Amino acid sequence: MDIQEYMQTLGRQARAASRQLASASTAAKNAALCAMAASIRDRREELLAANARDVEEARAAGLEPAMIDRLTLNAKGIEAMAQGLEQVAALPDPVGEITDVKRRPSGIQVGKMRVPLGVIGIIYEARPNVTADAAALCLKSGNAAILRGGKEALHCNQAIAACVRAGLAAAGLPESAVQVVETTDRAAVGQLITMPEFVDVIVPRGGKGLIERISREARVPVIKHLDGNCHVYVETEADPAKVVPIVENAKTQRYGTCNTAESLLVDRAVAARFLPEIARMLATKEVEMRGCNESLAILREAAIPGARLVAATEQDWSEEYLAPIIAIKVVSGIDEAIAHINTYSSGHTEAIITENYTRAMRFLREVDSASVMVNASTRFADGFEYGLGAEIGISTDKIHARGPVGLEGLTSQKWIVFGNGETRR
Amino acid sequence: MDIQEYMQTLGRQARAASRQLASASTAAKNAALCAMAASIRDRREELLAANARDVEEARAAGLEPAMIDRLTLNAKGIEAMAQGLEQVAALPDPVGEITDVKRRPSGIQVGKMRVPLGVIGIIYEARPNVTADAAALCLKSGNAAILRGGKEALHCNQAIAACVRAGLAAAGLPESAVQVVETTDRAAVGQLITMPEFVDVIVPRGGKGLIERISREARVPVIKHLDGNCHVYVETEADPAKVVPIVENAKTQRYGTCNTAESLLVDRAVAARFLPEIARMLATKEVEMRGCNESLAILREAAIPGARLVAATEQDWSEEYLAPIIAIKVVSGIDEAIAHINTYSSGHTEAIITENYTRAMRFLREVDSASVMVNASTRFADGFEYGLGAEIGISTDKIHARGPVGLEGLTSQKWIVFGNGETRR
Structure with missing residues (x-):
């Protein structure tokens, strides 16, 4: 498989899906989230089997116990994932909010409308629950997502991705709204962070070394934190x-x-x-x-x-x-x-x-x-x-979002003008 | 002169000044802006002479008439610069605004406070008025500024910078709050955009080629627009x-x-x-x-x-x-x-x-x-x-600021917590 071509295909599909998601109704997004939760509960045995396979391979590869612990999913963890999806469904939809509309001397009324960022790339450690959480936050905020989890969790992430796709399809939303990168080749990350035409922002999670490298090499904005001193x-x-x-x-x-x-x-x-x-x-x-x-x-x-x-x-x-x-x-x-x-x-x-x-x-x-x-x-x-309902990460950057990043941090505001035929003098 | 060392000195001074500016009173910032305007009016003859020298050298170097036109400053232009500074003084101060304070179940009250970004690097064409405008917007929003104007305007920019420093000093603010890069070496730009320890955001203005190059090479966030189609x-x-x-x-x-x-x-x-x-x-x-x-x-x-x-x-x-x-x-x-x-x-x-x-x-x-x-x-x-009072530029990026960027676009919001001894369960 040609990694560049594969990632660009994901990118192109995500960009197309993001157009549809930006105008998706709150009801459709919530229906998808609840259908994902249902699918995760339905396929519990499949998820456990996929996770068991990941854990077995990780043990064989000599992964540290703490990492194996994060990787391992049990029935309680699966139920928590499903509930997490339902909790995001219950949060208010940030998209479309209109604020600060003021009439100007020219006659136009100028205000702001909250809109999704577009396509969000998330790079994270081998923690299967992040796959469901990140999918939920991106979807609810109207963004398409490309998820690249730690390679040790690949089988489980693929199984979760199938549940996510089933939920999207059930709600009539494009399945490529949430895509899981299905290769463990590290070149996929390098490609993901250098496609500004397809990806609007990268959220890296994990070790400081990884995040530093991503920030240094990314050609798209990165929402991140390195340290917590x-x-x-x-x-x-x-x-x-x-x-x-x-x-x-x-x-x-x-x-x-x-x-x-x-x-x-x-x-x-x-x-x-x-x-x-x-x-x-x-x-x-x-x-x-x-x-x-x-x-x-x-x-x-x-x-x-x-x-x-x-x-x-x-x-x-x-x-x-x-x-x-x-x-x-x-x-x-x-x-x-x-x-x-x-x-x-x-x-x-x-x-x-x-x-x-x-x-x-x-x-x-x-x-x-x-x-x-x-x-x-x-x-x-x-x-x-802080009452954000959930967070995709914490930012110590100074532009865009600082601190815990929830649904609002995955959106921005465009200007809107309500006119009545005004022209500029 | 060692360009790297020179730019790092500017950066270090800007970072130090930004700490003082962040807590400067609105009154002090406004006093500085009005004193800058007075200084510009006082030194009108000096500014005209410096500009005449720039224009003469630009003509000798065969600069295009349109660029000479932008470069040229007359008495009316100088008065407009002074008035521009006074207009920014009259705008509301965005810094310190507290919004969205809500009490959480834990007992803490969580809200947001608007704060400066820190140090802003502005790279622009040979237009002397931008030096005054950019200085004013950065100062009012509590940011230190490093200004790098087109080399053809160097003498006039230095003369304006002297007026800016006089205004800062008159109001008791650090003179390094606004620094003009006093070298025409292009390596200065390369250095300015790769000092994340000293510069928080870059605002490039000018030709598309320049902005593309800056975006590609910058190691700090860039607020920009390339095209207006x-x-x-x-x-x-x-x-x-x-x-x-x-x-x-x-x-x-x-x-x-x-x-x-x-x-x-x-x-x-x-x-x-x-x-x-x-x-x-x-x-x-x-x-x-x-x-x-x-x-x-x-x-x-x-x-x-x-x-x-x-x-x-x-x-x-x-x-x-x-x-x-x-x-x-x-x-x-x-x-x-x-x-x-x-x-x-x-x-x-x-x-x-x-x-x-x-x-x-x-x-x-x-x-x-x-x-x-x-x-x-x-x-x-x-x-x-749009009623922003002034703009430092227009952004077609999707994170942080979209569209015209005024004082608010040069700030961000941090989280603040009013507690009463609460601890997390």
């Missing part, structure tokens, strides 16, 4: 009742997620008061603390049993550990805190703990990250928690 | 009183602008009625008509004195003439019209002339261009006409 800043007027619960939740609720806090900043004025308290909590959870000299001095003085203290290096301020490790720095005030974050953060999510109104508002305004929070855990940076 | 579609229920005025205005008001109509589609059912009438108007203006077979047959039958009729080739459907030439095609109905536009258009601006409500709404929804109009001239696609 999230900060919690304990300000001088932090409410003592909020400090430990927020730091505990932000750092220790889950270690492997991108919205987990990796760095803790503590104001000098309250460091001696709060650091030992925080460290006691972290010590019980066996979280390694990589501190600046000043924080280490305070913590050594406090002699907390079981505390793992390590001197932080410059590298620690930029690190996304995804592990029970946290970087700790004492700062001289909000200016240094904001400057530190804007220098070292990956631009994902940052939180301040304070009761001071002016400093809370300054933090919200001046911290240049996709999500900025006052008195809340960074773990809230998530499409479901 | 705009269509007017005369539908079966077009109001006879609106047809000729709109086509006349869209095609003939100005031939060289990107929102000028280049293609006319006429429904078969009304072609015999409207085409001769339209052609008579075009003939009096000496506009060459490149028609499909069917339209040529109708127009030849009508024997219009002075009509220049030429058979259209496939190439004509994609052409941006920027000249008194129009492509004409008879279509079988709205389906063919929409399909034709979505196939051949550059995605800039399209208009339908109709009194039929359902077809008007279909056109608005299904035509995939940055601006879509009913019963109005395509010439209205413009930042001033």
Whole structure:
């Protein structure tokens, strides 16, 4: 098979389907989503068999247990996929929304209409549920999708794709609205990201190395995030009742997620008061603390049993550990805190703990990250928690969409003009 | 001078300035804009002298008269620049706007805050007024700017840059908020578009070749438009009183602008009625008509004195003439019209002339261009006409900003969370 020709065929079909999808009724899109869910439930045994084959091959190939775990689908996972499709059906349709219509001195009325982006290419790891989720979000937002999942999940992805096609057909929508790339050749990715005539945006998910490579080589816009080096800043007027619960939740609720806090900043004025308290909590959870000299001095003085203290290096301020490790720095005030974050953060999510109104508002305004929070855990940076219903990913880019990307992030707004024969002077 | 080092210095300074600008008050930004205007008026003689030097060198170098014309600045042009700065001062500040704040079941309140993009690189032709306009729009939207104008305007751009710096200093803002690239070495452009650490978005203006090259080579997002192949579609229920005025205005008001109509589609059912009438108007203006077979047959039958009729080739459907030439095609109905536009258009601006409500709404929804109009001239696609106050350019891209890009297009929205100690379950 000629990969270039194959991918261009997918692209051409996706472009054609995207025209139809852009004008598809909400009812038809919802009917397709519900029919997909029904098909996934009907074909449960097929999906399990396809997944079993993937898992077997992955084991034989010596894949890591954590990856095998992500790859594995059970009956509960299949039901969750079906429910996910139904949940997207229940979300409001963003397409066609008309806003900001204003009459101009010339007589024309100018406004904006929300429209799909067109064709979305999604490149993701070997997680079968992403195939169904991504298909649902793209379809509901009126976009055609080309899905390229990790090669280890190929059989299962093909089985899910068959359910998706069945759902589309049942609703009278073009089957090429959602296409799964059926080759494991890596050249397919290179082709997918360099067809601006057929693909409007790429959403890559997975390891940082992969996403960096895709961003570097893509000839179409990429919605992505690379790192989640999230900060919690304990300000001088932090409410003592909020400090430990927020730091505990932000750092220790889950270690492997991108919205987990990796760095803790503590104001000098309250460091001696709060650091030992925080460290006691972290010590019980066996979280390694990589501190600046000043924080280490305070913590050594406090002699907390079981505390793992390590001197932080410059590298620690930029690190996304995804592990029970946290970087700790004492700062001289909000200016240094904001400057530190804007220098070292990956631009994902940052939180301040304070009761001071002016400093809370300054933090919200001046911290240049996709999500900025006052008195809340960074773990809230998530499409479901924000009320988007679902998310296709999180963006730390600055144009188009920042933070969790839901249905609206897969659309843009064109200008519309309601005229009555006006001509320009 | 080492170009890479020079550009990185500009980039580093711009990044630092952008942090200050993001939190600058509206009052300070407006004061700077008004002080720039005053400085431009004060230094009128210097600006004229610098411009005269540019024009003299450009003439000696054999530059085309049209380009010399764009390059030349007179007292009126200088006053217009100053007024342009004051007009931007009078526009509402987009930065800091908080919208869509909703309380979530977890207790947090989630909303969006409008923020600057950061550092904007603008690459443009030898038009001194763009230097002032671009500086104003970037500053008002809280962005630092690196401006790289056409080399023929270097002396005048440097003189304008001095006025801009004086204005910034007068308002207590960092002078490196707006920097003009002071080298004519083309390598500076190559460097500017490949510094994602210092530049957040590039806005290229000028010839299609230049913009294509920049888009291809840029390592940062580019807001751009390449072509303006705009269509007017005369539908079966077009109001006879609106047809000729709109086509006349869209095609003939100005031939060289990107929102000028280049293609006319006429429904078969009304072609015999409207085409001769339209052609008579075009003939009096000496506009060459490149028609499909069917339209040529109708127009030849009508024997219009002075009509220049030429058979259209496939190439004509994609052409941006920027000249008194129009492509004409008879279509079988709205389906063919929409399909034709979505196939051949550059995605800039399209208009339908109709009194039929359902077809008007279909056109608005299904035509995939940055601006879509009913019963109005395509010439209205413009930042001033749309009420943006000013525009930095027009985008035919699909992500971030479509159509005229004003202050809002130079910002994006981050998520903000107002919490009260909430942690995630």
